[in-house]
Amino acid sequence: MLMMPIEINQVDIEAQVSFAPQVCEYQIIVQGQRRSLEILMQCTPRGSASTLNQPNDRTAAWALLAELARLGPNWDAYGGEPIGGACVANARALLDALPPDIPSPEVTPNPNGTLTLDWATEDQALSLELGATRFSSFWESRHGIKTDDGTLGQGMPGFAARALAALFPSLAPPPSRYERLMIDAQGIPGFTAAACVG
Amino acid sequence: MHKEYPDSLPLHVSDEERLARAIFHPFHLTDTGKLKPAAFRAPSGRRDVSVNRLVALSPDTCKARARAITNPGTFRGFAVIAALTVRQCGSDVVDSRELYLGHADITHDTVLQKNEPAPPEFNARLKRMVTGASYCPDPAPETETWSGRDLSISI
Numbered sequence: 545m546l547m548m549p550i551e552i553n554q555v556d557i558e559a560q561v562s563f564a565p566q567v568c569e570y571q572i573i574v575q576g577q578r579r580s581l582e583i584l585m586q587c588t589p590r591g592s593a594s595t596l597n598q599p600n601d602r603t604a605a606w607a608l609l610a611e612l613a614r615l616g617p618n619w620d621a622y623g624g625e626p627i628g629g630a631c632v633a634n635a636r637a638l639l640d641a642l643p644p645d646i647p648s649p650e651v652t653p654n655p656n657g658t659l660t661l662d663w664a665t666e667d668q669a670l671s672l673e674l675g676a677t678r679f680s681s682f683w684e685s686r687h688g689i690k691t692d693d694g695t696l697g698q699g700m701p702g703f704a705a706r707a708l709a710a711l712f713p714s715l716a717p718p719p720s721r722y723e724r725l726m727i728d729a730q731g732i733p734g735f736t737a738a739a740c741v742g
Numbered sequence: 743m744h745k746e747y748p749d750s751l752p753l754h755v756s757d758e759e760r761l762a763r764a765i766f767h768p769f770h771l772t773d774t775g776k777l778k779p780a781a782f783r784a785p786s787g788r789r790d791v792s793v794n795r796l797v798a799l800s801p802d803t804c805k806a807r808a809r810a811i812t813n814p815g816t817f818r819g820f821a822v823i824a825a826l827t828v829r830q831c832g833s834d835v836v837d838s839r840e841l842y843l844g845h846a847d848i849t850h851d852t853v854l855q856k857n858e859p860a861p862p863e864f865n866a867r868l869k870r871m872v873t874g875a876s877y878c879p880d881p882a883p884e885t886e887t888w889s890g891r892d893l894s895i896s897i
Binding site for chain 1: 791856861
């Protein structure tokens with residue numbers, strides 16, 4: 545949440561603005577003397593995520609997956625089992641589906657033949673374990689530990705996608721990319737032309 | 743006492759005991775050199791995770807045991823954890839001297855399936871275990887003797 549000037553019906557006002565990258569939605573709160581005005585505004589930035597940030601190179605992660613797929617029995621000296629081919633394929637598919645500006649995860653083989661993908665920031669971490677048919681995940685968020693598990697479908701599990709959006713909110717442009725938010729007399733929100741992204 | 747008279751080692755692993763789990767590169771350490779939860783996992787169909795009882799075995803002996811079971815160049819040090827911490831996390835520690843005197847097992851109540859993930863609560867438990875453990879790297883892992891810090895006071 546940051547304070548920034550916005551224009552409502554050609555009047556400049558200081559407002560609290562926050563951005564939810566998961567849904568690409570701004571929340572604008574204008575504090576009045578007797579009541580406050582809250583506005584939700586959805587936007588679609590011009591240009592794809594890859595034009596906003598440099599694509600992340602997955603070459604090293606793919607190479608590591610190929611290496612882990614070749615692990616033989618007892619690879620960890622404690623009886624570790626070879627990593628299942630389906631687990632490797634699932635990890636590869638998730639890496640391929642990652643938005644370009646999400647960094648590649650740290651990939652760990654587990655003794656029961658699964659793979660764990662880990663992402664961490666200064667104050668949050670996501671651990672996503674992939675099996676042949678199922679996933680198991682826990683997210684150390686700013687509000688405590690959240691967990692989820694289930695059957696793997698197409699693409700990133702929703703829980704993990706939400707966690708990644710919270711860990712790496714740079715997918716969406718921060719409000720500071722826009723010079724000015726405007727809301728006209730009809731209450732229709734928009735941006736000043738000079739502030740468009742993409 | 744038990745290092746000198748190992749036959750007097752009690753079967754029960756007391757809460758105060760320190761346990762050392764050999765750590766191998768690269769699978770048990772993150773890119774930044776921190777312990778991974780995988781270090782305290784068992785293969786599928788099993789619930790036991792091997793550890794050494796530091797009340798009975800010297801660091802040199804633990805290191806010799808570790809180097810004997812793995813390829814050269816992979817041993818990196820020990821994760822040291824108190825039996826109490828293991829129990830507080832929900833797992834147990836039992837003596838397993840049939841392997842060798844001073845050997846024990848962390849026993850989990852969850853048995854994992856091959857090629858399928860652990861329940862998230864179990865992964866969270868392993869993460870807590872890693873947090874409660876202390877990683878003691880060996881400054882000279884290629885040598886025969888332990889030259890890292892004192893394992894018995896490393897938590």
